Every structure is written in C-alpha cells, then in structure tokens.
Amino acid sequence: MAPDPIALARDLLRCPSVTPAEGGALGLLESVLKGAGFEIHRVTFAEPGTAPVENLYARIGSETPHLCFAGHTDVVPPGEATSWSHPPFGGEIAGDMLYGRGAVDMKGAVACAVAASLDHLAARGGKPKGSISFLITGDEEGIAVNGTIKLLKWAAERGESFDHCILGEPSNAASIGDTIKVGRRGSLNGTLVITGKQGHVAYPQLADNPVRGLVTLMSALMAVPLDHGSAHFDASNLEFTSIDIGNTTVNLIPGEARARFNIRFNDCHSQISLKTLIERLAADAARERVKWRIDWEPSNADVFFTGPSPFLDLVIAAIKDVTGVVPKLSTTGGTSDAMHQVDERTAVADLVRLTAVYRKILDRYFGSRGTN
Ligand SMILES: [Zn+2]
Numbered sequence: 191m192a193p194d195p196i197a198l199a200r201d202l203l204r205c206p207s208v209t210p211a212e213g214g215a216l217g218l219l220e221s222v223l224k225g226a227g228f229e230i231h232r233v234t235f236a237e238p239g240t241a242p243v244e245n246l247y248a249r250i251g252s253e254t255p256h257l258c259f260a261g262h263t264d265v266v267p268p269g270e271a272t273s274w275s276h277p278p279f280g281g282e283i284a285g286d287m288l289y290g291r292g293a294v295d296m297k298g299a300v301a302c303a304v305a306a307s308l309d310h311l312a313a314r315g316g317k318p319k320g321s322i323s324f325l326i327t328g329d330e331e332g333i334a335v336n337g338t339i340k341l342l343k344w345a346a347e348r349g350e351s352f353d354h355c356i357l358g359e360p361s362n363a364a365s366i367g368d369t370i371k372v373g374r375r376g377s378l379n380g381t382l383v384i385t386g387k388q389g390h391v392a393y394p395q396l397a398d399n400p401v402r403g404l405v406t407l408m409s410a411l412m413a414v415p416l417d418h419g420s421a422h423f424d425a426s427n428l429e430f431t432s433i434d435i436g437n438t439t440v441n442l443i444p445g446e447a448r449a450r451f452n453i454r455f456n457d458c459h460s461q462i463s464l465k466t467l468i469e470r471l472a473a474d475a476a477r478e479r480v481k482w483r484i485d486w487e488p489s490n491a492d493v494f495f496t497g498p499s500p501f502l503d504l505v506i507a508a509i510k511d512v513t514g515v516v517p518k519l520s521t522t523g524g525t526s527d528a529m530h531q532v533d534e535r536t537a538v539a540d541l542v543r544l545t546a547v548y549r550k551i552l553d554r555y556f557g558s559r560g561t562n
Pocket of ligand 1: 296
C-alpha cells in the first residue's frame with residue numbers, strides 16, 4: 191500500500207538530518223522504497239577536509255523512459271530550538287500547518303514524490319512502464335561537495351541515464367503551482383588581491399599603498415554592467431561582499447589588500463569567458479601600475495536553462511489540472527529565505543496537492559509514448 195504523504199513527511203521531519211548527518215532520513219526512504227521493489231544504493235562520498243556524507247540512489251524498472259526525482263534530505267540547523275512554537279524535529283501538525291525543519295526545504299516534497307510514485311506503481315501492479323528513480327543527497331545545505339555532483343558521476347559510471355528529472359525544491363512565489371524554475375544563474379566567487387609595499391605613513395614615497403589599487407580596481411569592476419540580460423535571464427551581477435586588509439596600525443601602510451566578491455551570471459557567459467572578462471577589466475584598470483591577481487574559488491554552479499519541451503508541457507498541464515493555476519516559468523534565484531527561519535512550516539493541503547501533481551505527471555509520463 192502506498193504511504194500517506196503526510197505521515198511520511200512527518201516521519202522524515204523527525205529525523206535530525208542537519209548536514210552532514212544522515213539522521214535516519216535516508217534509512218527511512220530506503221525501507222519505504224525497498225518495500226515497493228526499488229533497488230537501493232547507499233553511497234558515501236568523502237574528501238579530505240570535508241565530512242563524509244551519505245547519499246541514496248533508488249531505481250525501479252530497467253526500461254526507458256526513465257523519470258528521476260532528485261532532492262535532498264539534509265536540512266539547515268534549527269537555530270534556537272526554544273524560539274520554535276513547535277519542536278523543529280517533532281513533525282507536529284497545528285491547525286492546518288505541518289511544522290519542522292525541512293517541511294518546505296525539502297522533506298515535504300521528497301515525501302510527496304515517494305508517495306505519488308508508490309501510489310502510481312500500486313495502480314499498475316507494482317511495475318512501471320519504464321523506470322522511476324530517486325537521487326537523494328545528504329549534502330545540499332552544506333558546502334555540497336559530497337552530494338549531487340558526485341552522485342551523478344557515480345550514476346553515470348554505472349551506466350544510468352535519465353530522460354527527465356524533477357527537483358522538488360520550493361519554487362512557488364505565493365501559492366502552490368504558481369512557478370516552475372526552468373533555469374538558474376551560475377555563481378562564481380573570487381578574491382581580488384592587491385600587493386603593495388608596507389611602510390610608514392610618514393614616508394609614502396618608500397611604500398606602495400595597495401588600498402589605492404584596490405579602490406581603483408573595485409571601481410572598475412563595479413562600473414560597467416557585465417551584460418544586459420538575455421532572453422531568459424536577468425543581467426549578470428558582480429557584488430563585492432567584503433574588503434579585508436586587517437591592518438590595526440593607523441600609521442602603517444599595509445602590504446596587501448583584498449576584496450571578496452560573488453558574481454551571479456546568466457547564459458551570456460561560461461565560467462571561463464566570465465573570468466577572462468573580469469581579468470581584462472582588472473588589467474585595463476591596473477594599467478601595469480597596480481600589482482593584482484584574482485583567486486577564483488572552484489564552482490559547481492554553472493548557469494543552466496531548460497527550454498520548452500513536451501515534458502515541460504506535460505508538467506504545466508498536470509499543475510493546471512490539479513491547482514487550476516498556470517505556472518510561470520522562471521529563472522530567478524532562491525525562492526525565499528523564510529524557509530530557513532524558525533517555525534518552518536507548510537500547509538498540509540499543499541502536500542496533498544503536490545502529491546496529486548506528481549501522481550498526474552507520473553500517470554501521463556508513463557501513459558503516453560514519445561515524451562521527450
Ligand atoms: Zn533545498
């Protein structure tokens with residue numbers, strides 16, 4: 191029998207799976223999915239300097255089409271538990287709301303996808319007309335180096351290939367069904383480092399103040415827009431987030447000055463073309479008078495965009511049938527920081543509706559041929 195999505199969501203919320211802890215959440219999914227005939231893989235990824243993190247891949251069926259539900263069961267810390275009106279790991283329902291860390295982001299959606307899949311399978315004698323899989327990481331809210339990227343690589347090495355994927359991250363702006371995210375800007379972090387020559391403020395001719403160069407290069411990088419937006423995205427944007435000199439002596443010219451920045455970039459750029467552009471702007475402003483370099487941090491976060499397709503049409507139609515709303519297609523950033531605050535909660539009725547949306551998608555996806 192297919193599980194009740196609300197009961198499953200409550201059980202998941204009771205697992206204290208703050209990144210990188212598994213907290214029992216993947217174990218719970220394993221037992222539920224195994225009971226329905228899924229083949230389960232629990233894979234742990236580790237890397238020097240990072241905590242090992244558990245991940246789960248489950249699949250039923252060996253044929254195409256292959257629909258994958260991706261997601262994560264880790265959550266951000268609850269903060270001060272006493273500030274919650276219901277315990278963050280209690281899975282309590284009050285009024286018509288389900289409370290708990292992860293209710294929105296995104297144990298609720300994981301529970302709905304599992305419940306809808308098992309319900310769909312039960313209606314078809316337990317076997318899909320293709321394949322259904324779950325690709326669930328425990329490393330989304332942390333630094334995310336032992337999560338989805340490695341899990342996808344692991345799956346590819348096993349010969350797994352996916353025709354379509356749904357990621358149940360919160361995406362709606364005001365009410366369920368109002369928004370589908372069809373793309374996301376990329377994100378790149380860097381540090382601008384200016385080296386000068388330390389010295390006493392009384393003898394500036396003997397020193398080379400890096401603050402001057404830092405101000406010049408920062409101004410140059412902020413002066414021009416990186417682009418004017420594209421057909422599907424807002425303009426790319428560079429923001430300086432910190433200036434670090436660390437000099438506590440007021441009469442000393444420092445030897446080095448740094449500024450950290452983040453760039454959110456659209457599909458006018460790749461990481462490589464963007465780095466080239468920024469370094470050219472810096473070099474032009476430095477005019478061989480300023481000694482500078484940019485230390486780029488590695489980034490997983492490339493820009494992506496999913497164009498119109500029969501699959502997207504199928505999802506839009508399923509949402510419209512269940513909620514009556516025609517979803518807006520959006521490529522803007524995070525939905526709301528509210529989901530990471532105290533008293534994270536979601537309407538029980540929304541979980542029921544989301545399960546119905548997933549069920550409708552599954553029924554149509556495996557009911558029709560030639561979906562791509
Ligand atoms: Zn999330």
